[in-house]
Amino acid sequence: MKAHPQLNETAFMPEGPQPLVREIAPGAAYPEHVLGPLRAAVEAVQGMTQAPLAIPAQSALAVASLAVQGFVDVETLGGTRPTSLYALTIARSGERKSACDAPLLAALRAHEREQAKVQRDAMQSRTNAHALWKGERDRILLEAKRGKGEKRIASQADLEALGPEPEAPPSADRTVTEPTFEGLTKLFAHGQPSLGLFSDEGGQFLGGHAMNSENRQKTLAAFNDLWQGNPIRRTRSGDGHATLYGRRLAVHLMVQPGVARGFMADPLAADTGFLPRFLICEPPSAIGTRMQANARRDDMALASFSERLRDILETPLPMDPETRELQPRILTLAPEARALLVAFSDAIEAAQAPGGDLAHITGAASKAAEQAARIAGVLTLWRDLHAPQVQPGDMADAIDLAQFYLSEASRLASAATVSTETDRAETLRRWLLESWPHDEIASAEVVHRGPNSLREAKIAHPALNTLEKFGWLVPLDPETVVRGQARKSAWRIVKGPGNVV
Numbered sequence: 327m328k329a330h331p332q333l334n335e336t337a338f339m340p341e342g343p344q345p346l347v348r349e350i351a352p353g354a355a356y357p358e359h360v361l362g363p364l365r366a367a368v369e370a371v372q373g374m375t376q377a378p379l380a381i382p383a384q385s386a387l388a389v390a391s392l393a394v395q396g397f398v399d400v401e402t403l404g405g406t407r408p409t410s411l412y413a414l415t416i417a418r419s420g421e422r423k424s425a426c427d428a429p430l431l432a433a434l435r436a437h438e439r440e441q442a443k444v445q446r447d448a449m450q451s452r453t454n455a456h457a458l459w460k461g462e463r464d465r466i467l468l469e470a471k472r473g474k475g476e477k478r479i480a481s482q483a484d485l486e487a488l489g490p491e492p493e494a495p496p497s498a499d500r501t502v503t504e505p506t507f508e509g510l511t512k513l514f515a516h517g518q519p520s521l522g523l524f525s526d527e528g529g530q531f532l533g534g535h536a537m538n539s540e541n542r543q544k545t546l547a548a549f550n551d552l553w554q555g556n557p558i559r560r561t562r563s564g565d566g567h568a569t570l571y572g573r574r575l576a577v578h579l580m581v582q583p584g585v586a587r588g589f590m591a592d593p594l595a596a597d598t599g600f601l602p603r604f605l606i607c608e609p610p611s612a613i614g615t616r617m618q619a620n621a622r623r624d625d626m627a628l629a630s631f632s633e634r635l636r637d638i639l640e641t642p643l644p645m646d647p648e649t650r651e652l653q654p655r656i657l658t659l660a661p662e663a664r665a666l667l668v669a670f671s672d673a674i675e676a677a678q679a680p681g682g683d684l685a686h687i688t689g690a691a692s693k694a695a696e697q698a699a700r701i702a703g704v705l706t707l708w709r710d711l712h713a714p715q716v717q718p719g720d721m722a723d724a725i726d727l728a729q730f731y732l733s734e735a736s737r738l739a740s741a742a743t744v745s746t747e748t749d750r751a752e753t754l755r756r757w758l759l760e761s762w763p764h765d766e767i768a769s770a771e772v773v774h775r776g777p778n779s780l781r782e783a784k785i786a787h788p789a790l791n792t793l794e795k796f797g798w799l800v801p802l803d804p805e806t807v808v809r810g811q812a813r814k815s816a817w818r819i820v821k822g823p824g825n826v827v
Contacts, residue, residue: 356383374425376617377425392521392576400659403699407554407555407700410576427526520573571651660721705723
């Protein structure tokens with residue numbers, strides 16, 4: 327046994343300890359060539375803003391999904407599903423998220439403004455009609471109160487002939503930005519049956535009332551049901567029970583990395599299946615490369631996109647006139663398209679086996695084939711709202727897109743793991759430098775006396791190894807005596823500058 331700690335010379339880093347760095351692998355380039363009928367508009371927005379191409383691509387897919395989701399459900403390998411898409415775009419402030427969203431939403435915003443005027447005029451007509459209806463109803467009730475026998479029976483017949491109370495015209499809004507579950511349900515009940523949750527400040531929704539600790543679980547469950555096309559069920563003591571059938575929701579949230587990391591680390595978001603339903607991407611930053619000399623415009627492509635969007639929005643939705651329940655038709659898969667989807671599904675299934683490339687993201691992987699079918703449906707209907715089948719070309723493009731999003735889910739899941747391990751190492755580093763009174767530390771001392779979050783060997787050991795890797799700890803020879811005990815694993819603490827980057 328050695329009485330004094332000895333240094334492992336080969337591990338010593340003479341240049342001093344290094345800042346802890348989260349090593350996140352760069353993502354693949356967005357496959358713009360498989361955007362089909364959306365490609366020209368996406369490239370036009372990218373050329374104008376010089377933002378990462380994935381940002382306008384996400385916006386275009388979400389807008390197209392909102393436009394077509396009320397008309398058609400698409401055939402998948404597990405049955406028919408909505409053509410609704412949920413998208414989550416992660417980009418820091420200054421990446422021109424709003425500038426990408428605005429031109430692709432322009433026709434929708436104009437349509438909402440026009441329909442709002444129509445709705446105001448209809449509301450005035452309804453107010454007048456309601457006043458006449460109420461006056462006639464009050465007269466009939468008064469006569470019934472005064473009359474007897476046959477007169478009361480006649481009054482009852484008059485009430486039935488009068489008919490129900492004139493309903494208020496539905497809300498013209500097609501999009502919301504920060505809804506609560508109750509607010510969204512109310513809008514579905516009295517507004518449009520096909521809606522979009524679109525926000526270029528998605529942190530307001532993820533950090534808002536709908537997602538607080540009290541409401542989070544029911545909000546996630548409601549969004550999961552809408553993605554599946556299930557009815558919305560709402561029970562409240564004051565309002566009783568209500569069930570809304572045939573509603574559809576498309577989602578596009580743009581969030582900053584810090585907000586996204588916190589949300590993606592929430593076990594409830596993953597365990598409920600909410601997060602795996604999203605097409606997620608975090609493109610590399612373009613800040614510092616967006617020179618005006620390289621900007622380019624394609625007004626024709628944007629005008630074509632807006633015209634197509636307006637045409638679809640002005641097409642009446644197939645719905646029950648009384649309940650406003652959507653009655654979408656079924657978009658089937660051509661045999662060749664189905665064969666492509668089956669092959670993709672089987673490959674993804676095999677990769678989810680223990681030790682497989684996708685074993686760490688089975689939630690997202692298990693939905694990849696369905697995502698491909700939904701994307702294929704959106705591309706098909708954007709081109710032709712009356713198309714009877716998904717053709718193999720659109721399915722092949724959709725599979726490439728689904729594969730890209732799956733690779734992003736895998737990369738970001740791994741990045742979250744790296745980030746967690748680095749954060750734990752930083753917690754340990756600060757504790758060692760600010761609270762630990764000795765120059766050496768043994769692994770057992772971290773487990774028994776270290777920060778509460780590290781008092782498990784399976785958590786403490788990786789943090790110690792990370793600090794060793796970056797030079798904050800220098801390993802001592804095995805069996806070195808530290809504080810009267812021979813230690814199997816112990817380190818000398820190195821003092822120096824550095825922080826998490």
